[in-house]
Amino acid sequence: MPRTIRSWGGQLIRRLGMLPAGTPDGLGDDARLIGRTLEQRVVVFFPDTVEGLYQLRQWYGPLAELDRRHGVLVVASDSRAARAIRQESGLEVVTVARYATLDDLFSRGAVRLALYVNHNPLNFSMLRFSSMAHVSLLHGDSDKVVSVSNQAKAYDLSFVAGDAAIDRMARYIPYFDASARCVAVGRPQLDTAVVAAPERRPDGRLTVLYAPTWEGAQPTAAYGSLDVLGVELARRVLADDRLRLVYRPHPLSGVRTPAYGEADAAVRELVRAADEQQPAAGHRVSVDEDLEAAFAASDVLVCDVSAVAMDWLPTGRPLVVTDPGHPGVVTAQTPLLDAVPRLARDGVDGVTDLLVAEVRDDPQRARREEMVRYYLGDTTPGASLARFLAACDDVIARHEDEVRRTQAG
Numbered sequence: 001m002p003r004t005i006r007s008w009g010g011q012l013i014r015r016l017g018m019l020p021a022g023t024p025d026g027l028g029d030d031a032r033l034i035g036r037t038l039e040q041r042v043v044v045f046f047p048d049t050v051e052g053l054y055q056l057r058q059w060y061g062p063l064a065e066l067d068r069r070h071g072v073l074v075v076a077s078d079s080r081a082a083r084a085i086r087q088e089s090g091l092e093v094v095t096v097a098r099y100a101t102l103d104d105l106f107s108r109g110a111v112r113l114a115l116y117v118n119h120n121p122l123n124f125s126m127l128r129f130s131s132m133a134h135v136s137l138l139h140g141d142s143d144k145v146v147s148v149s150n151q152a153k154a155y156d157l158s159f160v161a162g163d164a165a166i167d168r169m170a171r172y173i174p175y176f177d178a179s180a181r182c183v184a185v186g187r188p189q190l191d192t193a194v195v196a197a198p199e200r201r202p203d204g205r206l207t208v209l210y211a212p213t214w215e216g217a218q219p220t221a222a223y224g225s226l227d228v229l230g231v232e233l234a235r236r237v238l239a240d241d242r243l244r245l246v247y248r249p250h251p252l253s254g255v256r257t258p259a260y261g262e263a264d265a266a267v268r269e270l271v272r273a274a275d276e277q278q279p280a281a282g283h284r285v286s287v288d289e290d291l292e293a294a295f296a297a298s299d300v301l302v303c304d305v306s307a308v309a310m311d312w313l314p315t316g317r318p319l320v321v322t323d324p325g326h327p328g329v330v331t332a333q334t335p336l337l338d339a340v341p342r343l344a345r346d347g348v349d350g351v352t353d354l355l356v357a358e359v360r361d362d363p364q365r366a367r368r369e370e371m372v373r374y375y376l377g378d379t380t381p382g383a384s385l386a387r388f389l390a391a392c393d394d395v396i397a398r399h400e401d402e403v404r405r406t407q408a409g
Contacts, residue, residue, distance in 0.1 A: 023049065024047060024048075024049060024076075024077035024078035024081075024097075024122075025049075025078050025079055025080060026077070026078075026097040027078075027079040027095065027097065028077075028079070028095045028096050028097030028098065028101065029094045029095050029096070030096060030097055030098050030101040033094060033096065033101055033104075033105055034101060034104050035104070036105065037108050037109050038073060038105065038106075038108075038109035038110060038111055039071055039109070039110060040070070040071035040072055040073040040092070040109075040110065040111060041070035041071055041110050041111060041112050041113060041396055042066055042067075042070050042071065042072045042073070042111065042112075042113045042114075042115065042392065042396070043072070043073050043074075043075055043111050043113070043114050043115070043126075043132070044056070044059075044063060044072060044073070044074045044075070044091075044114075044115045044116075044117070045075050045114055045115070045116055045123060045126045046074060046075065046076050046077075046081065046085070046117065047076070047077040047078075047120050047122035047123065047125075048077075048078070048081060048118065048120055049078045049080065049081055050078070050080050050081050050084055051251070051252060051255065052081075052118065052120075053081060053084060053085070053251075054139070054251040054252075055117045055118050055138075055139035056074075056085065056117050056139070057088065058139060058140075058189040058291075059117060059137065059139070059189060060088065060089045060091075061188070061189060061385075062188040062189060062385055062388055062389075063089065063091060064089065064090065064091070065385060065389060066388075066389060066392055067091055069389060069392075069393070070113075070392070070393075070396060071110075072091055072092070073091075073092050073093075073094065073111070074089070074091050074092065074093040074094070075093075075094055075095075075096055075102075075126075076093055076094070076095045076096070077095065077096065077097070077122060078095065079095045082094070082095040099125055102125060102126065102129075106129045106131060106132070111131070111132050112131070112132050112133065112395075112396045112399045112400055112403070113132055113133050113135065113392060113395055113396050113399065114126055114127075114129070114132045114133070114134045114135065115135050115137050116134070116135070116136050116137060116138075116155065117137050117138060117139050118138065118139060119136075119138075119146065119149055119151045123154070124154070127154055127155070130406075131403060132399065133156045133157065133395045133396075133398070133399040134154075134155045134156050134157075135155060135156065135157045135158070135159055135395060136152060136154075136155040136157070136158040136159070137159050138158075139307070140306070140307020140308075140310070140311070141160060141161035141162070141164070141165050141187070141307055141310045141375065141376075142305060142306050142307040142309065142310060143168070143305050143331055143332040143333075143334050143336070143337060144221055144223060144305055144306065144331075144332075145220050145221050145330040145331070145332075146221060147165065147168060147169075147332065148168055148169055148171075148172035148173055148332055149173075150173060150176075152169065152173060152176060152181075153173070153175075153176055155181075156181070156395075157181055157182070157183055157395065158181060158182050158183070159182075159183050159185045159388065159391060160182050160183070160184055160185070161184065161185070161186055161187050161310065161375060161376050161377070162184050162186065162373070162374060162375045162376050162377045163184060163374050163375075163377075164334060164335075164336075164371075164374050164375040165182065165184070165375075166178045166179065166182045166184060168332050168334060169182060171332075172332055183391050184377055184387070185377075185384060185387045185388040185391050186376050186377040186378065186379070186383065186384025186387055186388070187310075187311060187376055187384055188384040188385040188387070188388040190292065190311055190314070190379075190384070191379060191380070191381055191382060191383060191384035191385055198296060198297050198298060198299055201244075201282070203280065203281070204242075205241070205242060205243055205244040205281065205282070206242060206243055206244065206299045206300065206355070206356060206359050207243075207244045207245075207246055207282075207297055207298045207299050207300075208237050208243050208244065208245050208246070208298065208299070208300055208301075208302060208355055209246045209248060209286075209294055209295070209297075209298035209300070209301045209302070209303075210230070210233060210234065210237070210245060210246070210247050210248070210267075210302045210303075211248040211250075211294070211301065211302070211303045211306075211308045212224055212225050212226045212230055212249070212250060212253075212303065212304050212322070213250050213303070213304040213305070213306040213308070214250040214251075214252035214253050214254075214255065214256075214260070215227065215252075215253075215254075215255075215256050215257040215260040216256075217256065219326070219327070219328040219329070220328055220329060220330045221329070221330075222324075222326040222328070222329050223304045223305040223306060223324070223326075223329060223331070224250075224253075224260060224304055224324065224326075225304050225322035225324040225343075225345075226249075226253065226260055226263045226264060226267070227257065227259045227260045227262075227263045227324075228324045228325070228326075228345045229322065229324060229343070229344075229345045229348050230263050230264075230267055231263050231266045231267055231270070232348045233302065233343075233348055233351060234247065234267045234270050234271065235270060236348060236351055236352050237351070237352060237355070238270055238271070238274040238283060240352040242352070242356055243352060243355065243356070244281055244282050244283055245271060245274070245283045245284075246283075246284055246285075246286050246294055246297060246298055247267055247268070247271050247284075247285050247286065248285075248286040248287070248291075248294050249264050249267075249268075249285070249287065268285055271283050271284065271285050272285075291308070291311065295311075295312060295315055298317070299317060299318070299359045300317060300318040300319070300320065300355050300358055300359050301317070301318070301319050301320070302320045302321075302322065302343065302355070303319070303320075303321060303322070304321065304322045304324070305321060305322075305331055305337070309321055309336065309340075310336070310375050310376065313336075313368060313371060313372050313375055313376060314372055314376065314379045316365065316368070316369060317359075317362075318355075318358035318359055318362050318364070318365075319340045319368065320340060320341045320342075320343050320354070320355065320358065321336075321337060321340050321341075321342055321343070322342070322343045322344075323342040323343065323344045323345075324344075324345055325344060325345055335371060335374070336368075336371055336375065339364050339367040339368060339371065340364060340368070341354060341358065341364075
């Protein structure tokens with residue numbers, strides 16, 4: 001009886017959505033999946049909850065193209081995330097709650113490629129299947145410690161943005177042959193967009209995009225600046241008649257550290273109040289638009305060590321990367337961080353003059369332009385998507401040959 005009560009209680013908690021943030025609800029489609037033979041050649045494994053959907057959303061476009069070629073199935077562990085993915089992407093999505101269902105589902109069928117957008121520990125429930133090749137996509141290229149995680153060894157291959165990522169992994173991951181296990185595909189999420197220069201308004205204000213990352217899951221990855229300089233940065237930009245602020249918060253801001261969430265709320269309130277006092281200035285919070293739209297409206301980016309910095313490079317515009325100075329943070333040393341101004345927590349006093357000078361003079365423009373190909377490869381619209389699709393074609397074909405070889409043996 002106690003076990004029955006516990007089981008019933010667990011089901012009730014899951015169905016009422018009372019689980020802690022980040023915990024999959026385990027409400028699966030298992031009963032109808034048992035015995036099914038999959039026709040898709042590609043599976044995207046996403047065991048996260050809705051809080052992590054930003055990692056997958058940026059891949060919707062490339063995955064839609066891949067679906068047209070090979071068929072793509074998204075396997076989720078959380079029914080709420082599955083519902084959102086289904087509505088937003090148009091891809092087929094199933095929710096699997098039991099490992100036995102995965103074992104049954106992939107014991108047959110045509111799946112030859114599994115893709116992963118993060119290093120969630122639950123990925124290991126999929127990694128045991130040798131009938132498919134396992135490829136890490138992640139959700140951006142950056143100098144964060146996660147980009148050089150030892151977890152990369154768990155996957156057969158890593159699809160990375162460019163040569164910078166390969167060099168970074170070769171330097172920081174021991175016993176890892178980056179040249180053999182990394183495939184540079186650029187950033188197919190971005191290469192269909194041509195970011196035009198921002199329109200000049202009659203007031204002549206320059207637009208500053210402040211796009212901090214979140215606080216990070218552990219001290220070594222605490223790259224976020226919001227809690228130590230974000231509020232003061234926003235206050236100073238909003239008070240300068242030469243500047244307009246577009247604030248783009250990270251979706252996970254404040255999930256781990258209350259002070260970070262409080263700083264996010266404070267910046268939002270500052271922007272709201274400034275917009276109310278000076279509606280013509282155009283200060284705003286960017287949450288309901290694509291990143292490319294925020295880029296297109298901005299003259300200079302202030303961001304933390306994150307993928308946003310790399311994605312900004314093709315715009316050719318000035319970039320300032322923060323250095324919040326959190327103890328224990330591990331940052332890969334790369335040419336980009338040497339070529340842009342760094343904004344420390346004690347450097348906010350002169351930040352508006354710095355931003356204006358960066359836009360008007362742009363002393364590092366030539367160095368940044370040299371890095372575009374190194375970090376992202378060919379950024380001609382469509383080129384990266386073509387490389388991504390070709391890489392997937394190649395992996396599927398090679399693994400099909402490998403499966404035939406092992407079955408013949």
